[in-house]
Amino acid sequence: MHEDACYRAVSSKDARLDGVFYSAVRTTGIYCRPSCPARTPKRENIDFYPTAAAAQAAGFRACRRCRPDVAPGSPEWNLRADLVGRAMRLIADGVVDREGVAGLAARLGYSERHLTRELHAELGAGPLALARTQRAQTARLLLQTTDLGATEAAFAAGFSSVRQFNDTIREVYAMTPTELRAHQGRRNVVHGVIPLRLAHRQPFDAAAVFDFLALRAVPGVEEVVVREGGGGARTYRRTLALPGGSGVAEVDEPAKPQGWLDARVRLGNVRDLTAAAQRLRALFDLDADPEAVAEVLGADPHLGPLVAKRPGLRSPGHVDAHELAVRAVLGQQVTVAAARTLAGRLAARYGVPLPEAGGGLTHLFPSTASLAEADPADLAMPLARQRALRGLCAALADGTVRLDPGVDRDEASAALLALPGIGPWTVSYVRMRALADPDAYLPTDIGVRHGLRAAGSTAEPSSDGWRPWRSYAVHHLWVAAGEAAAAERALRPAKTSAKASK
Template structure:
């Protein structure tokens, strides 16, 4: 939590970089806002700052209807930090408390409920139940305003235990009843959303290098599982999702210009998966990043400075399924991106669970680790050593001896991966960077990184320690520099 005077300066200048980092509560109105709220700046003596929306709600403040602070990007701190609080926040965001309760969250983290609650309250002003409750309220508001679900169905879909709890929470958080919160979509908005889909706007901070982000995903899109389409002037990334309640489909539009958000549509088997699906899409597009902090650090390096200037807001894409990403990392060992994608597509066609109803080019989920552990050798067009590495990885993922779930201890996960035959430092670093959303993973032996350094004009060994804690972003800048050079040559 930054100091109060700096916070007030951010509020006075309506600095959107701090949205989601802290929340501003005004005693005279009983309302809490994001720092960039366009309302008149309150007097300093009337303002109190909270590190989380849940803390502001617990203190009796309700969300501003103008700036909608519950839609702020998540704090960039949680991916950077590997301590108990950072890991807990990643798990809460993925919906672990809604599915398994605080007991399940504490068990996953390896701490008692009491200790976990004490740590979260000390740093965020709210315990795990209150943080999850705040998240449920946001999910319920989305459902009320984007679907035709009844209030009762919305309550249980959002994860509330009872309608009474749902009603009380919505009145406390928003100052309105569920009926008052519901609004009918405009005709144009309704026409743009497929039947059964939920339309969302996913906020992000600062600039977003959208073209490079969508190009990166398009180049690696697995046939049947992912696709990039263009309708009119709108380019969209679409993919299937393996969610706790059943398969889903996500569709995200590439923005034109800097809108501060991505338009997204989700089609879910179970609406209870909404929170989980949103969090996974945010991780895939790295929407909780702080691009100003990243660009400031990397832009100070003489090798990276021109690359940062050319692509401000470059993201480090995560993934929606850590098991899928780990498998694809092994498939990509010592082969081109195109070859890895082709092999992944063949395995998906052979072992992936078909969707109940295909959607465009999306026909199936990516195969589970358990299914690939038993894959026929004839379907694995790779050397024997890599086949054994793939089978060993999939068996370890299937039996839980390697855990890549959100919030896992990254060092422990890396050690477990390295203990498997055929899994080396490159694979582990790639998994850390994308499956575990580590902002500081580096791939010094990667051929693309080496060629990218040459393309950037590096004539000697570089000191990558100067890039910490954003080395994952440096990797993407070097890959982008290489791709740009190859495009010019062609």
């Protein structure tokens, strides 16, 4: 970080850098996000830290005004493929809480000492401190938005003891858990439902994300419904297969632009809250930096008009990498509607029923182990694709192919390509959505080709100038292709009428 640039960002209240770094004021002992509305401190009184954990380790507490613990995550962690980036993605998914530092290091293929040294050198905090900061945020959320007791909230947030929980809350927020709960008050607490505010950077094209998810919603597993009293805005609902059990999530499309998405989760095991929240963030691509994307893609003569027309277009990820990989194979050489229908049939046949169905949600998506043994009669697809699906599911189930957040994307791509029936299109689609790679490209995709034609490109352009945001280029081209197809359909009745009149 260049400290002079950081200070200019703090002075201008630049919300684009919220979550990218944190400012700490020595005279008050408080750390903030760059956009904190408080008066800007003098330059000599302010320090900058790459993570909230580093600021806490230096003895600073979170600002109660700007609440830096709910800032969007840094877009750097999806962009980077090195050890630190992969480690941060796993920590965000709650791996340290579930498996400890030893489990995190084992997943990354390094020793605990080397991993801790690398994180300390770059982020100013080790994996335990980074996970502890995340636990504190989860605990605050549980205390202020649910009816869980303090002890239940402590263990649900991932703390190993009540004493550790109490000490951390006092250190991070300068309050006891009881004071923290009373400070903001709890409103509209519904037993078993945890409300979330999922922060993001502006601009955010929410309509496009909800359109994308609605088109691909698997019956019984996902649905998009118009929200009552929402002025036509929608709610996305889906089932979740989480480390500790099942869950259901709902995310509201905002009726007007705002800096967050309202969401609710109902969990079989409340310890899964961290993982559920992070996976929803990945699904809606909430840690993206839309202005950085626009700066690169907007300079392209063909993509520039598309970017200007759709500011803040996101590249949706997924809540379950295995599910997405299966759906990618189901979608090979068929329409989106056909793939969705087949996925729904498999979910009804092999998915685990929810303990309590709600609305159109009835099942979890089938596990790869169950699909690897699926009856061929249930797989309405050519034999070659059946073999590809079975082979993929077997490889995912036994760990031959890994698609967890900390996997090396190039290694995962190579492992997928080695499977029979898995080609470059499938691998790129899995990278883009399951692995949240912002730079995946699908040059052979029919939607991309139609989008290029709609954008006025008469030849296959080089995508090198779109790096490292080629996934966003794909989505802009898909939107352009969809709009062109819709315009063509609208003209057909007029042409038919004109011919009939002749």
